[in-house]
Amino acid sequence: MVKLAEWRGKEIFRKYGIPLPPGRVVRSPEEAEAAARSGEVPLPCVVKAQVLAGGRAKGGAVRFANTPPEVRTAAAAILGLEFKGEKVRELLLEGKLAIARELYVSITLDRSLRLPILITSEQGGVEIESVPDAAIDRQPIDPFPGLAAYERRAAARSLRLSGGPAKALDGLLPALWRAFQAEDAELVEINPLAVVGDGLVALDAKVIIEDDAAFRHPEYAEIRDDRTPLEEIAREKEIAFVQLDGNIGVIANGAGLTMATLDVLKEFGGNPGVFLDLGGTDDPKKVTEAFLLMAQAKPKAVFLNIFGGVTRCDTVARGLVDAMRQVPDADRFPLVARIRGNNEKEGVEILRAAGITSVPDLKASAQAVVAAAGGPA
Amino acid sequence: MTVLVDAETRVVVQGITGHQGTVHTRQMKAFGTQVVAGVTPGKAGTEVEGVPVFDSVRDAVGRTRANAACIFVPAPYAKDALLETVDAGIPLVTIVTEHIPFHDMLVMYHYARSRGTRIIGPNCPGIAAPGKAKVGIIPNVVFRPGRVGVISRSGTLTYEIVNGIKEHGLGQSTCIGLGGDPVVGTSFVDALPFFEKDPETDVLVLVGEIGGTAEEDAAEYIHGHFSKPVVAYIAGRSAPPGKRMGHAGAIITRGRGTAETKLAALQKAGARVARFPYEIPGMVAEIVAAGSPR
Numbered sequence: 001m002v003k004l005a006e007w008r009g010k011e012i013f014r015k016y017g018i019p020l021p022p023g024r025v026v027r028s029p030e031e032a033e034a035a036a037r038s039g040e041v042p043l044p045c046v047v048k049a050q051v052l053a054g055g056r057a058k059g060g061a062v063r064f065a066n067t068p069p070e071v072r073t074a075a076a077a078i079l080g081l082e083f084k085g086e087k088v089r090e091l092l093l094e095g096k097l098a099i100a101r102e103l104y105v106s107i108t109l110d111r112s113l114r115l116p117i118l119i120t121s122e123q124g125g126v127e128i129e130s131v132p133d134a135a136i137d138r139q140p141i142d143p144f145p146g147l148a149a150y151e152r153r154a155a156a157r158s159l160r161l162s163g164g165p166a167k168a169l170d171g172l173l174p175a176l177w178r179a180f181q182a183e184d185a186e187l188v189e190i191n192p193l194a195v196v197g198d199g200l201v202a203l204d205a206k207v208i209i210e211d212d213a214a215f216r217h218p219e220y221a222e223i224r225d226d227r228t229p230l231e232e233i234a235r236e237k238e239i240a241f242v243q244l245d246g247n248i249g250v251i252a253n254g255a256g257l258t259m260a261t262l263d264v265l266k267e268f269g270g271n272p273g274v275f276l277d278l279g280g281t282d283d284p285k286k287v288t289e290a291f292l293l294m295a296q297a298k299p300k301a302v303f304l305n306i307f308g309g310v311t312r313c314d315t316v317a318r319g320l321v322d323a324m325r326q327v328p329d330a331d332r333f334p335l336v337a338r339i340r341g342n343n344e345k346e347g348v349e350i351l352r353a354a355g356i357t358s359v360p361d362l363k364a365s366a367q368a369v370v371a372a373a374g375g376p377a
Numbered sequence: 378m379t380v381l382v383d384a385e386t387r388v389v390v391q392g393i394t395g396h397q398g399t400v401h402t403r404q405m406k407a408f409g410t411q412v413v414a415g416v417t418p419g420k421a422g423t424e425v426e427g428v429p430v431f432d433s434v435r436d437a438v439g440r441t442r443a444n445a446a447c448i449f450v451p452a453p454y455a456k457d458a459l460l461e462t463v464d465a466g467i468p469l470v471t472i473v474t475e476h477i478p479f480h481d482m483l484v485m486y487h488y489a490r491s492r493g494t495r496i497i498g499p500n501c502p503g504i505a506a507p508g509k510a511k512v513g514i515i516p517n518v519v520f521r522p523g524r525v526g527v528i529s530r531s532g533t534l535t536y537e538i539v540n541g542i543k544e545h546g547l548g549q550s551t552c553i554g555l556g557g558d559p560v561v562g563t564s565f566v567d568a569l570p571f572f573e574k575d576p577e578t579d580v581l582v583l584v585g586e587i588g589g590t591a592e593e594d595a596a597e598y599i600h601g602h603f604s605k606p607v608v609a610y611i612a613g614r615s616a617p618p619g620k621r622m623g624h625a626g627a628i629i630t631r632g633r634g635t636a637e638t639k640l641a642a643l644q645k646a647g648a649r650v651a652r653f654p655y656e657i658p659g660m661v662a663e664i665v666a667a668g669s670p671r
Contacts, residue, residue, distance in 0.1 A: 109479060111589045114486055114560050143483050184480050213478035215453050255557065256531025256586055259613035260654050266615040267653065280475075307533040307540070309502070309516045310397070341536055342516045362537075362655050 001186060002209040002220050005050040007092045009205030012183055016175040018190070019168070019201050023094030025050070032075035035093055036068040042095030043067065047074040050092055053084035054127060061088065064096065097201060102192035103159050104128055105173075106206075107141070107180045115140040116180065118147065118173070120155050124192035147177045164198030172200055184213030230297055239276060239290050246273025248373050249299030249333070251290060253278040253311045261305045264366040269376020274299055280310035287319020288326070295323075295331040301373035303365070304337040313339040313347025321354040334372035338365040379506050380526070380551035380571040380578070381469055381495070382445065386510040389414040389437045389467070391458045392449035393425045397473070401449070401514050402426045408511040408520075413441040434465040446470040447503065447512050455499065456481040463494045471512045472498035472562070482560040489562065496562025502532050502554030515539070515554060523548015525661055526572045528565055529584035530557040530591065534612055538584055538654050545658035547665065550578040557586055565595035573603050580606050580664050582657055583648065587613035590633045596642035606664045607648035608657055611639045 004012070007025045014020060023041055026032045035041045049061035056062045061083050063074040071093065081088045102125035110117040118139040123131045137158040141147050152173045156166040172193075180188045189206040209220050234241030240255075248265060250272050252258040258277050265272050274297045276290050294302060306316050316339055324335075337358045339347045348358045359365035370376060388405060392398040393415025403426050405412050414437035415425050421432040431437040434446065446467045450458045455474045462470050470489075477485075477499045489496050497504055503513015507520040519540035525547055529535040535554045542549060553568055555561050565583065572578045581603075585592035592611060599607055614636040633639075644650050649664070651657045 109483075109559055111559050112564075112591070112594055114483065116483070143487060181480060184478055186479075210478055210480070212452065212476045213480065216478075252533075254531060254533030256529075256534030256584070256612045257537060259586065259616050260534050260537070260610075262616055263612065263614050264653055307537045309514060309533055309536055310400075311533075340540065341533075342518060344518075363653075 001211055002223050003052050004205075004207040004209065004223065005052060005090065006048065006205050007050055007090065008223070009207035010092075010202070012179055012207055013175075013190075013202055013205055016179045018172055018175050018179070019199060021094040021097055021201055021203065023092055026075065026091050026093060027079075027089065029072045029076040029079065032091060032093060033068045033072035036065070036071040041071075041093040043071075044096045045071060046094050046096055047071060047078060048092045048094070049078050049081065049083055049088040050090035051083045051086040051088055053086060056083070059083060097194060097196045097203075099194045099196060099203075101195040102203075103195065104131070104191045105176065105193050106187060106189035106191070107176055107185075108187045108189075110140060113140050115142065117141065118151070118155060120159055122159055128191060141177065143181075147173055161195070165195050165200055168198075168200040179207075183207070184210050184217060186210050230293060234276070234293055237286070237289055237293075238279070239286070239293065240279060241277075241293065242275045243297060244273050244275075246271040247300040248272045248369060249274040249276070249294045249297060249302040250305065251276045251278065251294060251302065252305045253280070253307065257305065257307055261303065261366070264362060265303065265370060268367050268370045270366065270370040270373065272303075273297075278306070278311055278316070282310065282312060282315050284315050284319035284322065287316050288323040291320060291323030292326060295327045295333065298331065299333055301334045301336070301369050303369040304335065304339070305362070305365070306339045306341070308339065308341030308343055308347070312343040313341060314343040314350060317347035317350035320356070321350060324354065324356075334369075336365050336369040336372060338362065379509065380504075380553070380575050382504055382506050382510040382512055382551070384509050386445050386512065387411045387413045387441065387443045388510070388512055389416060389434060389441070389443035389446050390428070390449065391416045391434065391446055391462065392451075393417055393428065393430060394420050394423070395449055397514075398449040399425050401447070401473070402428055404514070404517060405447070405511050408505065408517050409508065410510040410512070414443050434461045434467065438465045438467065444468060445512050448472045448474055450474060452476045452478070456485055459485045459496070460488060463489050463492050467494060469495050469512065470497070471501065471503035472496060473501065473503060473514055474498075475500040477558070479559045482558065486560055486562055497553060498556045498558075498562060500558045501556030501561075502535055504551065504553045506551040507549055513554065515552060519543055520552075521548040524550050524577060524579040524665075526550050526575065526578035526581045527552040527584070528568045528572070528581065529554050530586050531584055531612060534654065535584060538582065538610070538657055541655060541658045542582070542661060545662055547658065547661060550575060557588075559589075565591050566598045569595065569598050569603055573605065578605065580608065580661050582661060583607055583609045583643070585609065585611045585639055587611065587616060587636050587639070588634060592639035593633050593642045596639075596646040596648070599643070599648060600646040607643070607646075608651060608660045608664070609640070609643040609648040610651040610654060610657055611636045611643075614652075
């Protein structure tokens with residue numbers, strides 16, 4: 001999942017013809033002042049931190065300015081701020097508009113319906129989660145005909161738009177739908193969508209691009225979500241790796257088994273901190289790499305819980321034995337292994353030869369690793 | 378026909394010449410499945426594991442009367458492979474391929490549905506009925522014929538649980554791994570009616586995960602339409618909350634989608650809830666021993 005900063009989202013909106021306020025991105029107070037002086041950004045204007053977290057206005061990451069020196073001051077105040085863990089490196093300057101109403105419009109996927117869904121509300125400008133259900137309208141979209149004219153009219157009615165703004169919505173919704181499809185988005189959201197004079201303007205943009213479509217969107221490759229350095233290495237090696245607080249490392253295969261393992265460890269007072277999902281692999285080298293990565297995270301103990309399918313037990317055992325030879329002494333950790341399923345006998349034998357016992361029972365193996373990590377928390 | 382597959386199931390493997398396609402063709406055959414054809418464009422006339430390879434699904438169906446498909450082709454080509462399967466008139470297809478963009482899957486699902494093809498998956502282990510047929514990749518070692526049905530959104534966790542049922546001395550009627558992607562061809566609600574009607578299934582094990590509302594939807598269906606006893610397990614009770622779909626997603630699932638809401642809904646629908654995978658076989662055995670519906 002790639003979350004785009006507001007300005008990147010707006011670049012996408014621009015591509016599809018969604019109306020935006022006049023503005024530009026700047027990266028220094030000097031650049032901000034110059035943009036205001038040249039008239040490129042009309043005054044008065046709004047200065048917005050380009051961070052992914054919400055609640056920017058409340059958190060002091062959005063300011064208003066009336067003159068070029070004020071723009072510079074506002075920019076200097078926001079740039080470099082630490083906002084909910086993100087450092088502000090970019091600002092979006094936009095001319096302030098005379099807003100009559102603030103609406104909400106988004107398209108996302110409804111998993112249960114297995115259809116995209118158009119979500120609208122008259123109560124824009126606030127987090128949509130805080131809007132009461134009754135004030136939210138939902139319209140499923142069939143991907144074959146796309147968003148029909150009657151559905152667009154229904155949206156205009158539910159937003160109580162008529163005349164110019166209703167006409168503007170009729171043009172905007174197909175554009176938003178095209179952006180959702182063509183950019184492989186999980187979410188395209190305009191909040192607020194402002195009624196300005198006789199038309200509509202997207203004051204904010206939230207666009208989330210789906211990871212699985214990366215093969216046809218090389219343009220998003222350099223935009224990364226925040227990852228720890230180890231998570232980044234894991235990503236390059238195609239190992240699912242998540243680092244949280246906790247002292248037990250878990251290496252499993254498959255998301256469901258990883259989660260079930262976590263549930264069991266917690267039950268016995270364990271505090272799992274690093275999760276490494278091998279996925280489906282029959283390459284012992286990948287297993288070795290996974291273990292070396294795990295060693296770098298310095299867990300107090302590691303639980304290897306594998307159910308062999310595509311990933312066979314003997315493959316995992318070979319990779320593990322190889323890794324244990326390579327892990328530096330300083331990074332060694334107690335290990336509890338449980339390998340079941342395809343080629344279990346061969347795998348268990350390989351481990352036994354290397355002095356590692358596989359504990360077949362899930363409960364017993366989980367208890368053993370919690371004890372190895374220093375007992376229940 | 379038990380649940381979707383039986384001894385008459387004749388499988389065509391799409392992407393049979395790839396590594397996974399070849400390995401699992403061998404495994405499906407070892408399970409006792411009739412694997413009658415493979416498809417890899419440009420490889421017609423060759424054989425893989427004794428199975429003839431064709432250039433197109435249409436050719437394969439014409440020559441071998443295949444009536445089920447298993448897709449292993451890489452994600453960028455999976456949509457095309459599925460459309461080809463549907464157009465060749467195959468009624469059941471398991472898509473093993475992972476990382477298919479959900480926008481592709483939306484088109485695939487609705488296209489298949491409008492033409493009467495059922496998709497299992499994508500990113501899933503598929504379906505297996507011990508002693509009959511397997512269309513997918515669930516390891517053969519976990520099975521033994523019996524009367525417990527299993528439906529699951531997980532992969533390896535399904536194997537773990539199915540194996541646990543076997544080790545407890547019970548067996549399975551049909552097991553379906555539905556896959557956990559945002560858009561799946563067959564959901565719990567879609568699969569439940571088959572198990573309700575299946576004379577060979579006495580008890581159903583439902584394995585869910587946090588995220589989405591498939592389990593809540595299943596609970597609603599079970600409450601009104603499912604008469605057999607159900608044992609449910611939801612993985613991820615202690616996982617940090619997922620944020621996959623962002624805020625707009627949260628308002629679709631409003632107040633649902635957590636382990637607690639899923640477990641509560643299933644319990645209310647009359648299902649027995651296991652807290653850990655290893656509790657499932659014992660619960661199933663108790664129900665079997667009691668011999669009465671819930």
